Amino acid sequence: MAKELLKGNVAFAEAAVRNGLQAYFGYPITPQSEALEHLSKRMLELDRVFLQAESEVAAINMVYGAACTGVRVMTSTSGPGFSLMTEGLSYIAGSEVPVVVVNMMRGGPGLGNIQPAQADYALMVHTVGHGDFHAIVLAPANIQELIDMVGLAFDLAEKYRTVVYIAGDGSLGQMMESAELPPMKPLPTERPAWATIGAKDREPNAITSLFLGAEPLEAWNLHLQKKLAQIKENEVRWQEYQTEDADLLMVAYGTVGRICTSVMREARKQGLRVGLLRPQTLWPFPAARLNELAGQVRGILVSEMSAGQMLADVERAVAGKCPVAFHGRLGGVFPMVDELLAELKKLDQEVSK
Amino acid sequence: MSVTVNIPADMEVVYEYPRSMNKVYTHYCPGCPHGILHRLIAEVIDELGIQDRCIGVAPVGCSVLIYKYFNVDFVEAAHGRAPAMATGIKRTNPDKIVFTYQGDGDMAAIGTAEAIHAANRGERLTTVFVNNAIYGMTGGQMAPTTLPGMVTTSTPMGRDVRLAGYPVPMSEILAQTKGAVYITRQMALDLPSIVKTKKAIKRAFMAQMADLGYSSVEVLSTCNTNWNMSPWDSMVWAKEHMVPTFPLGDFKMTDEVRALKVR
Numbered sequence: 001m002a003k004e005l006l007k008g009n010v011a012f013a014e015a016a017v018r019n020g021l022q023a024y025f026g027y028p029i030t031p032q033s034e035a036l037e038h039l040s041k042r043m044l045e046l047d048r049v050f051l052q053a054e055s056e057v058a059a060i061n062m063v064y065g066a067a068c069t070g071v072r073v074m075t076s077t078s079g080p081g082f083s084l085m086t087e088g089l090s091y092i093a094g095s096e097v098p099v100v101v102v103n104m105m106r107g108g109p110g111l112g113n114i115q116p117a118q119a120d121y122a123l124m125v126h127t128v129g130h131g132d133f134h135a136i137v138l139a140p141a142n143i144q145e146l147i148d149m150v151g152l153a154f155d156l157a158e159k160y161r162t163v164v165y166i167a168g169d170g171s172l173g174q175m176m177e178s179a180e181l182p183p184m185k186p187l188p189t190e191r192p193a194w195a196t197i198g199a200k201d202r203e204p205n206a207i208t209s210l211f212l213g214a215e216p217l218e219a220w221n222l223h224l225q226k227k228l229a230q231i232k233e234n235e236v237r238w239q240e241y242q243t244e245d246a247d248l249l250m251v252a253y254g255t256v257g258r259i260c261t262s263v264m265r266e267a268r269k270q271g272l273r274v275g276l277l278r279p280q281t282l283w284p285f286p287a288a289r290l291n292e293l294a295g296q297v298r299g300i301l302v303s304e305m306s307a308g309q310m311l312a313d314v315e316r317a318v319a320g321k322c323p324v325a326f327h328g329r330l331g332g333v334f335p336m337v338d339e340l341l342a343e344l345k346k347l348d349q350e351v352s353k
Numbered sequence: 354m355s356v357t358v359n360i361p362a363d364m365e366v367v368y369e370y371p372r373s374m375n376k377v378y379t380h381y382c383p384g385c386p387h388g389i390l391h392r393l394i395a396e397v398i399d400e401l402g403i404q405d406r407c408i409g410v411a412p413v414g415c416s417v418l419i420y421k422y423f424n425v426d427f428v429e430a431a432h433g434r435a436p437a438m439a440t441g442i443k444r445t446n447p448d449k450i451v452f453t454y455q456g457d458g459d460m461a462a463i464g465t466a467e468a469i470h471a472a473n474r475g476e477r478l479t480t481v482f483v484n485n486a487i488y489g490m491t492g493g494q495m496a497p498t499t500l501p502g503m504v505t506t507s508t509p510m511g512r513d514v515r516l517a518g519y520p521v522p523m524s525e526i527l528a529q530t531k532g533a534v535y536i537t538r539q540m541a542l543d544l545p546s547i548v549k550t551k552k553a554i555k556r557a558f559m560a561q562m563a564d565l566g567y568s569s570v571e572v573l574s575t576c577n578t579n580w581n582m583s584p585w586d587s588m589v590w591a592k593e594h595m596v597p598t599f600p601l602g603d604f605k606m607t608d609e610v611r612a613l614k615v616r
């Protein structure tokens with residue numbers, strides 16, 4: 001396949017189609033709506049299921065229903081819609097059906113704005129709605145990675161029968177860059193044995209998140225926790241840039257991670273030995289590697305388009321091994337290269353004292 | 354303990370345990386009509402021969418464990434979201450028969466939006482909507498269908514319509530949608546009405562099988578436990594007090610649905 005100029009939202013939607021997406025249910029919200037618009041045409045063209053729901057509450061429950069029958073299904077949204085989906089996501093997690101959700105984060109709280117932000121980190125990474133659970137959270141930094149992570153998201157969702165989020169931001173959804181889409185994969189022809197598609201020549205299947213007794217629900221939770229432990233063991237992903245000789249480290253994900261690659265180049269020109277760790281999975285978090293690097297460097301600078309939500313996970317991973325500084329911008333403002341460079345210099349001076 | 358009865362070959366079977374039901378005890382209170390309605394649905398599923406392609410969507414409410422009683426595939430929805438979940442199932446599996454079973458809180462309070470939009474889209478779904486005028490599962494609070502003046506644990510002085518509004522006429526509302534093809538209100542309060550209710554449920558399933566659109570059978574029911582009445586008194590009370598507020602009858606029946614031969 002050749003590279004083409006693609007808008008982020010269209011790119012991930014088309015990548016889903018080519019990865020065997022059988023059904024999409026969604027509700028319009030900026031800065032994500034182009035995905036829904038693209039699928040409204042593509043899915044019907046291909047005789048697959050597309051439905052614009054009456055709300056994100058309905059959309060995620062339609063996704064839940066479809067997922068119970070073992071088809072590849074997804075939805076996409078942005079902050080306010082994601083908040084509404086948390087109820088359904090908790091049920092989905094509690095009944096172990098595979099679902100993929102893309103959240104192109106925008107500025108909050110409340111209606112906020114439609115500018116890019118990373119302020120849904122805590123909501124996406126630290127829990128799935130009510131109850132005790134974590135989704136796998138993938139964090140792409142450019143459109144090619146966004147495309148590639150769609151296929152990965154489906155594979156992980158089905159492998160672990162779990163919820164997978166793609167945590168993008170408005171700029172990733174809205175910008176265009178050249179990237180390569182995967183080839184069209186054939187649709188799966190089989191449904192998994194647990195799917196509720198009619199009890200033909202077998203005992204009935206029931207998909208539920210209800211366990212009335214305390215002990216049975218604890219046992220179920222332990223089963224879910226075991227699965228999460230496996231995911232933690234096997235699925236941590238991150239990218240490192242010039243960490244070999246680094247004595248200062250930046251930690252950032254998604255669009256900010258990308259900005260930090262420019263910061264790093266500039267800092268190196270000015271004589272600072274800076275490296276970058278960019279988590280590609282926010283859950284599970286690359287904590288072990290970060291802890292190692294914290295033993296190597298003199299200080300760490302975390303940057304996010306939020307007031308410091310990933311910061312808590314970084315601090316926990318670093319466990320006091322080195323100082324951790326933070327620079328965040330809020331409400332849809334990007335941290336700029338010169339700002340981050342100044343922060344790095346400040347950190348450099350502080351740790352040299 | 355089980356008893357095996359050998360039926361002589363020359364005798365016709367006129368009564369059987371429905372194949373679509375599991376032979377287990379239910380958790381319902383003595384006197385609760387949920388069990389009767391489960392059985393009616395199971396008989397309809399048997400008679401239509403759809404047990405192996407039927408998927409039920411359980412509500413949150415007293416019938417939250419309905420999937421334990423049916424010998425068909427089931428999923429458990431969040432409170433009020435059954436029509437959305439059923440939509441997801443049916444759209445991806447148009448050859449299956451999908452039904453929701455919902456209480457009045459599920460259908461006419463927290464899930465109003467999902468119910469109306471599923472009906473309006475003409476989803477090929479069937480809903481059995483059990484109206485007992487109260488929140489049974491959570492211990493007897495006011496429901497959207499609680500009658501004016503009715504005492505519940507959250508309307509201790511009786512439902513004051515100035516504070517809490519009026520009973521929601523859900524079937525009348527659903528009947529306004531173009532996508533609904535069969536909207537009826539029945540009761541399950543005596544033998545003749547139970548027989549009629551079964552026929553309505555069968556028609557509603559057949560409407561789906563004929564790919565006509567959305568169908569819903571509202572059934573006036575009781576909750577003797579939370580109404581603080583004997584089962585008998587609750588049946589009498591429902592006929593006297595619920596029927597005037599929730600008149601029985603077909604609020605919508607398209608010609609195609611009318612033409613279905615329901616036996």
Ligand SMILES: Cc1ncc(C[n+]2csc(CCOP(=O)(O)OP(=O)(O)O)c2C)c(N)n1
Nearest residue numbers: 413414415432456457458459487488489490
């Ligand atoms: C989101 C949410 N809110 C509240 C509840 C608590 N709850 C469980 S059942 C119920 C009411 C059910 O009433 P109804 O639908 O009339 O069914 P019934 O129990 O009377 O059969 C409520 C409020 C819940 N489970 N989920």
